[in-house]
Amino acid sequence: MPENLRRGTVPAWLYLLAGLGLAALAIPLVGLGTRVPWARIGEIMAEGDARTALWLSLKTCLASTVLAVVLGIPTSVLLSGSWRGVKIARILVLLPMALPPVVAGLALLQTFGRRGLIGSWLDAIGIQIGFTTTAVIMAQTFVSMPFLVVALQGALQVREKGHESIAATLGAGPSRILGRVTLPLVAPAIAQGTALALARSLGEFGATLTFAGSLTGVTRTMPLEIYLQRETDPDIALALAAVLIVVAILVVAITAWQHTGTTRRAAISDDDQLPGADTGADTAANTAAADTPDASHTRGPASPESVDGPGAKTAARTAPRGRAIRAHIAVPERGTDVHLDVAPGDVVALLGRNGSGKSTCVQVMSGLLEGPGSTVRIGERVLDDATTHVPTRDRGIALLAQRPLLLPHLSVLDNVAFGLRARGHRTAAARARARRELTAVGCAHLAERRPFQLSGGQAARVSLARALATDPAVVFLDEPMAALDVDAAAAIRSLLARRFAATRPTVVLVTHNLLDVASLATHVVVLDDGHVIEQGPAPEILTHPRTEFTAALAGMNMLIGRAYRDDAEPADPHLVTIAADPFAITGIADSEADARELASCRAVALFPPSAVSLYPAGTEPAGSPRNVLATRVVGIESAGRLARITLDVLRPEARTAAAPRTAAAPRTWRLSADITLGSVRALGIEVGTPLVAVIKAAEVSVVKTADGSAPADMAPSEAKNR
Numbered sequence: 010m011p012e013n014l015r016r017g018t019v020p021a022w023l024y025l026l027a028g029l030g031l032a033a034l035a036i037p038l039v040g041l042g043t044r045v046p047w048a049r050i051g052e053i054m055a056e057g058d059a060r061t062a063l064w065l066s067l068k069t070c071l072a073s074t075v076l077a078v079v080l081g082i083p084t085s086v087l088l089s090g091s092w093r094g095v096k097i098a099r100i101l102v103l104l105p106m107a108l109p110p111v112v113a114g115l116a117l118l119q120t121f122g123r124r125g126l127i128g129s130w131l132d133a134i135g136i137q138i139g140f141t142t143t144a145v146i147m148a149q150t151f152v153s154m155p156f157l158v159v160a161l162q163g164a165l166q167v168r169e170k171g172h173e174s175i176a177a178t179l180g181a182g183p184s185r186i187l188g189r190v191t192l193p194l195v196a197p198a199i200a201q202g203t204a205l206a207l208a209r210s211l212g213e214f215g216a217t218l219t220f221a222g223s224l225t226g227v228t229r230t231m232p233l234e235i236y237l238q239r240e241t242d243p244d245i246a247l248a249l250a251a252v253l254i255v256v257a258i259l260v261v262a263i264t265a266w267q268h269t270g271t272t273r274r275a276a277i278s279d280d281d282q283l284p285g286a287d288t289g290a291d292t293a294a295n296t297a298a299a300d301t302p303d304a305s306h307t308r309g310p311a312s313p314e315s316v317d318g319p320g321a322k323t324a325a326r327t328a329p330r331g332r333a334i335r336a337h338i339a340v341p342e343r344g345t346d347v348h349l350d351v352a353p354g355d356v357v358a359l360l361g362r363n364g365s366g367k368s369t370c371v372q373v374m375s376g377l378l379e380g381p382g383s384t385v386r387i388g389e390r391v392l393d394d395a396t397t398h399v400p401t402r403d404r405g406i407a408l409l410a411q412r413p414l415l416l417p418h419l420s421v422l423d424n425v426a427f428g429l430r431a432r433g434h435r436t437a438a439a440r441a442r443a444r445r446e447l448t449a450v451g452c453a454h455l456a457e458r459r460p461f462q463l464s465g466g467q468a469a470r471v472s473l474a475r476a477l478a479t480d481p482a483v484v485f486l487d488e489p490m491a492a493l494d495v496d497a498a499a500a501i502r503s504l505l506a507r508r509f510a511a512t513r514p515t516v517v518l519v520t521h522n523l524l525d526v527a528s529l530a531t532h533v534v535v536l537d538d539g540h541v542i543e544q545g546p547a548p549e550i551l552t553h554p555r556t557e558f559t560a561a562l563a564g565m566n567m568l569i570g571r572a573y574r575d576d577a578e579p580a581d582p583h584l585v586t587i588a589a590d591p592f593a594i595t596g597i598a599d600s601e602a603d604a605r606e607l608a609s610c611r612a613v614a615l616f617p618p619s620a621v622s623l624y625p626a627g628t629e630p631a632g633s634p635r636n637v638l639a640t641r642v643v644g645i646e647s648a649g650r651l652a653r654i655t656l657d658v659l660r661p662e663a664r665t666a667a668a669p670r671t672a673a674a675p676r677t678w679r680l681s682a683d684i685t686l687g688s689v690r691a692l693g694i695e696v697g698t699p700l701v702a703v704i705k706a707a708e709v710s711v712v713k714t715a716d717g718s719a720p721a722d723m724a725p726s727e728a729k730n731r
């Protein structure tokens with residue numbers, strides 16, 4: 010029993026009406042069944058007229074269904090769009106469904122009959138349609154095609170269009186998008202519409218009789234044969250009716266089977282999990298495998314075409330492959346007017362409140378949205394101006410959106426190969442490259458799966474592999490980590506950082522996450538209400554925010570400095586200390602591999618104000634917290650039910666022995682701590698109060714900054730020792 014019926018959510022009276030409805034449909038068929046001379050069916054069907062009628066019905070139905078599909082699919086695609094007059098066109102197409110069949114037959118006769126509008130012309134050149142098998146096929150097509158159009162047009166109108174946009178960014182042209190993306194996505198509706206059209210053709214009677222007549226072997230189909238036999242031998246009519254019902258049941262059953270299959274797949278896809286799909290543990294294992302540099306069997310180089318080593322990265326850094334972006338995004342109806350100037354190989358984080366215009370900028374630059382006054386130039390190419398609009402597929406960009414938007418009807422491997430195929434690569438070469446890309450994101454073992462068999466994190470990795478497989482010079486990322494859990498997001502972030510460092514594309518990254526900014530972005534552009542309100546190098550904007558929004562975003566505590574690992578702590582391989590002489594703080598990297606890689610790099614430690622506990626000065630907190638800082642209160646403000654305490658960290662007397670000295674020592678380090686109002690009273694906090702701040706290492710995230718491989722604040726001697 011369906012779930013909703015078990016839960017009693019259906020009112021009792023519904024059962025009565027539903028029972029009556031089913032009975033109204035089934036009882037006449039049962040009544041017919043009781044009168045059918047079942048024992049004589051074989052003998053009756055062996056007779057010439059009956060067999061001829063059945064054969065003619067099957068032939069004409071097949072032909073009319075093929076016509077309905079060939080003409081109906083393009084018609085449905087056209088009618089699913091929005092253009093002037095589309096509503097009238099939709100009514101016209103549906104009209105044959107509402108017409109009595111005899112009227113449909115009259116219309117055809119008056120048009121294609123010997124003396125009809127077009128028929129008279131055809132007759133003049135020796136072509137006669139009326140009362141021929143062609144007329145039967147035309148009559149069946151006329152009445153059946155609207156069924157296919159209705160089923161398909163509805164599905165096309167509500168389809169997810171994101172897949173098509175992504176296919177365009179991967180270089181697919183309109184025909185490839187229609188054939189490889191749009192139609193496969195609405196395949197269940199095509200199957201259902203085709204079966205409905207076939208069933209309607211099979212039962213067609215009135216239009217056929219009026220337009221084609223009833224000539225044995227030429228136009229007399231099964232319904233006509235049944236009608237005529239009813240006058241002379243009712244037993245034969247009943248036997249033929251039974252055969253027609255069996256054929257109709259077969260058609261309907263095939264439809265129902267198709268429909269159930271696709272619905273089930275879609276339901277599984279929505280849950281993103283299924284029996285046999287990876288569990289969280291598997292995902293974690295994959296993540297770990299992908300992030301372990303020496304796990305060469307599961308993870309190849311960050312760039313499939315490059316060698317993943319510090320030397321390679323440094324070499325790549327000096328030679329960006331990305332192109333400069335110069336854009337003026339003007340979309341008045343969205344209140345967006347933004348100038349963006351991005352240097353080759355830079356990673357620009359586009360920040361701003363919801364609705365501030367970030368996605369609009371990405372849509373215009375990727376060609377998915379036309380801004381009337383916009384100009385977009387990538388490298389030397391003008392992509393948009395008053396007279397030019399280069400379609401998305403020809404822009405040489407990649408777009409990674411919040412949802413992976415993998416094509417559900419293709420395997421993981423073919424999803425990744427899609428962009429390469431669209432750009433003319435042969436299947437074998439495209440698949441070989443796709444395998445390398447999958448290896449690079451730790452998903453080689455998933456190549457043969459379908460997207461509905463992936464977890465959210467795996468789908469995001471595959472989507473990343475697909476976007477980067479075409480070696481784009483410019484990458485747009487529209488919150489690709491927003492829908493992922495913390496671990497999956499960290500893994501994707503780390504993959505992106507490696508890939509960007511290795512291949513240096515120009516990147517525009519839309520995000521709300523400070524970790525993304527700190528670890529990926531070289532520059533930040535902040536939007537508000539469709540306009541740029543602040544921009545500059547990422548570390549500068551984050552450490553000295555000039556707007557309320559950036560300050561709130563940067564409300565996290567942070568320390569940018571040089572990372573090092575304490576070799577005396579082999580039991581804690583994730584621990585990393587960030588030193589910005591004389592200050593230092595210990596946190597945890599996303600993985601042991603990240604911790605190893607971070608050592609000696611420029612990195613940022615981030616922790617929220619809620620992670621800071623305060624104690625009276627001079628007390629030694631119980632346990633063994635890693636970060637114990639002497640501080641002094643410089644500000645107190647109310648933050649709802651909490652108080653936000655601003656503290657200056659006091660310069661330690663002696664620098665931690667293991668901490669290397671940095672060239673540019675910060676003069677002050679200011680922290681925020683959120684504590685309850687009761688704690689404020691209990692600690693007697695006021696401006697100037699000395700306090701001990703304690704931060705658990707587990708609360709401190711450590712990520713390499715976007716320019717992490719080239720520490721800017723290192724003393725020359727230390728840079729040499731690296």
Ligand SMILES: Nc1ncnc2c1ncn2[C@@H]1O[C@H](COP(=O)(O)OP(=O)(O)OP(=O)(O)O)[C@@H](O)[C@H]1O
Binds near residue numbers: 364369
């Ligand atoms: N399809 C649309 N049609 C009309 N207006 C839209 C459409 N999509 C977005 N807008 C409007 O354009 C403005 C900018 O929206 P946009 O989606 O670019 O913002 P955003 O900064 O990306 O927001 P978020 O962080 O919520 O994704 C908003 O005022 C929004 O309401």
